[in-house]
Each structure stands twice: as structure tokens, then as C-alpha cells.
Amino acid sequence: MFNFNKKEKKESQNNKDSQKSTDHILSLSKTIEAILFYKAEEVSVSFLVKFLGVKKEEILKAIERLQENLKSSPIGIVLNNNKALLVVKKEYSNIISELKGEEKSGELSNSALETLAIVLYKGPISKSEIDEIRGVNSSYILRNLLVRGLVERKIQNAKTVYTQTIDLMRFLGIQDKSELPGFEKVKETLNKIENTDVNDVFNTNNSETYENEVGKSESESEENFNK
Known part of the structure; x- marks a missing residue:
């Protein structure tokens, strides 16, 4: 009887450990999905390992789990050369092509002009730096500017950055870029904003400086952008 109870306890403990491992991988897969959604670009496995503080094997298992979870979703995950990326599945390519056409033909929004001004005056600049200056996620706007051929994405010092295109x-x-209106003054303002707490920027007089300087550059170029 004693041996039976001991074996039963061991099996119970193994089941608990297995469940913990499963729950951990599930939680990790959701975290990775959130990171990929926010980044809206390729993210290396090595970055995820370092940022999340887990083993590479755990990251790969979590990505496999995420692939399974997304089977019935229009969104998929691609793992290539140890880099992960969220993508729209090919069966939705037609509707995405139509959407891209709409994005190209419509006028640039104020938010798009604001983001474009930041790239022009501060680039090459990473998405996280743009988000920090604007105080909001810029994924959609950057994609729109990429589609229009106004900005381009490249790797600089192992980091993805955005810069203006030759066509722009x-x-x-x-x-x-030094020929841009008020180049040095606007760049100085953006540098100050980047080194200031976001709440201070958008809730104090700093926001007025930001809007005046960047807004001035937008208004001087807006007619050209929206032709």
C-alpha cells in the first residue's frame, strides 16, 4: 500500500509539473504574439530570449504553440532564419492588395504627416523612438508611409530604423535634409522631447513647442505630400 501511494504521488507531481510547463509555454506564446503585433516587423529569437529572460528552446516551443493557436486565424506567424514575423495569410492577399491601393490613393492624415516629419528631421530612427516622441503606437502609419514609398526600412547597427526615401x-x-525648413531647430526640439517623460511632453507647455515646430514643417510641405 505504501509503495502504491508513493507511486501515485510521484505521478501526480509529474502531472502538475507537466501542466505548469504547458501553462508557461501558452503564456509565453501570448506574450510573443503581443510583442510581434506591437513591433510590426521581424523579431529575432535571440532578442526574445534576452528580452524575456527564457531559454531558446522555450521560445521555439512557444512559437510552435502560437502557430497552432493561429491556424483558424487570418493572421499567421512565419519563422525564417531565426526571425519571427506576424503576417496575413495568402488567402487574404486580394483584400490586402485592395487595401494597399486605398492607402496609396488617399490623402495623408495629420498623424501620417507628423510621423513623416519625425522621420525626415530625426531619421534614421527606430519605431520605438518614433512611438516615444508621438506617445502612441505608429505601426499602422509607418506601414502606410512604406506602402507609399515615402519612407524605407533598413538595418543599422543590428537595429531596424526608418529613413526617408530618395523619391521623397x-x-x-x-x-x-539640412535644406528642410528650420531643420536644426526642429531636430533640437525632437531631441528634447525624446529625452523627456512622455506625460510631461503631452501635458505641459512642451507639447505646444512640439506642435509649433513640427506642425510648422508639416504645413509647409502638406500641399506637396497630398497632391
């Missing part, structure tokens, strides 16, 4: 420079009729 040509469209604005400038050869160097």
Missing part, C-alpha cells in the same frame, strides 16, 4: 527627397526638391 526628389519630390521635395532637396538634396540634403
Whole structure:
């Protein structure tokens, strides 16, 4: 009887450990999904390992679990060269193509002009830095600017950054960013905002400075952007 109880307890403990491991991987997969959604770009496995403080094997298992969870979703996850990315599945490619056409033909919103001004005056700049300056997630707007060919994404010092395209420079009729209206003053303002608490920026007089300086550059170029 004693041996039976001992074996039963061991099996019970193994089941608990197995459940904990399953719950951990499930939780990790949801966390990875949130990170990929926010980043809206390729994220390396090595970054996830370092950022989340877990083993590579756990990350890979969590990505496999996420792939299973997304089977019935229009969104999928691609793992290529140890980099993960959320994508729209190919069966929805037609509707996405139509959406891209709409994005190209419509006028740029104030938020898009604001983001474009930040890239122009502060770029090359990462998405997280843009988000910090604006105080909101800029994924959708950056994608729109990429689709329009106004900004481009590249790797700089192992980090993804955004910068203006040659076509945009040509469209604005400038050869160097220093030719932009009030370039040094606007860049200085953006640097100050980046080094200031976001709440202070958008709830104090700093926000007026930001709107005046960046807004001025937007208004001077808005007619050209929206032609």
C-alpha cells in the first residue's frame, strides 16, 4: 500500500509539473504574439530570449504553440532564419492588395504627416523612438508611409530604423535634409522631447513647442505630400 501511494504521488507531481510547463509555454506564446503585433516587423529569437529572460528552446516551443493557436486565424506567424514575423495569410492577399491601393490613393492624415516629419528631421530612427516622441503606437502609419514609398526600412547597427526615401527627397526638391525648413531647430526640439517623460511632453507647455515646430514643417510641405 505504501509503495502504491508513493507511486501515485510521484505521478501526480509529474502531472502538475507537466501542466505548469504547458501553462508557461501558452503564456509565453501570448506574450510573443503581443510583442510581434506591437513591433510590426521581424523579431529575432535571440532578442526574445534576452528580452524575456527564457531559454531558446522555450521560445521555439512557444512559437510552435502560437502557430497552432493561429491556424483558424487570418493572421499567421512565419519563422525564417531565426526571425519571427506576424503576417496575413495568402488567402487574404486580394483584400490586402485592395487595401494597399486605398492607402496609396488617399490623402495623408495629420498623424501620417507628423510621423513623416519625425522621420525626415530625426531619421534614421527606430519605431520605438518614433512611438516615444508621438506617445502612441505608429505601426499602422509607418506601414502606410512604406506602402507609399515615402519612407524605407533598413538595418543599422543590428537595429531596424526608418529613413526617408530618395523619391521623397526628389519630390521635395532637396538634396540634403539640412535644406528642410528650420531643420536644426526642429531636430533640437525632437531631441528634447525624446529625452523627456512622455506625460510631461503631452501635458505641459512642451507639447505646444512640439506642435509649433513640427506642425510648422508639416504645413509647409502638406500641399506637396497630398497632391
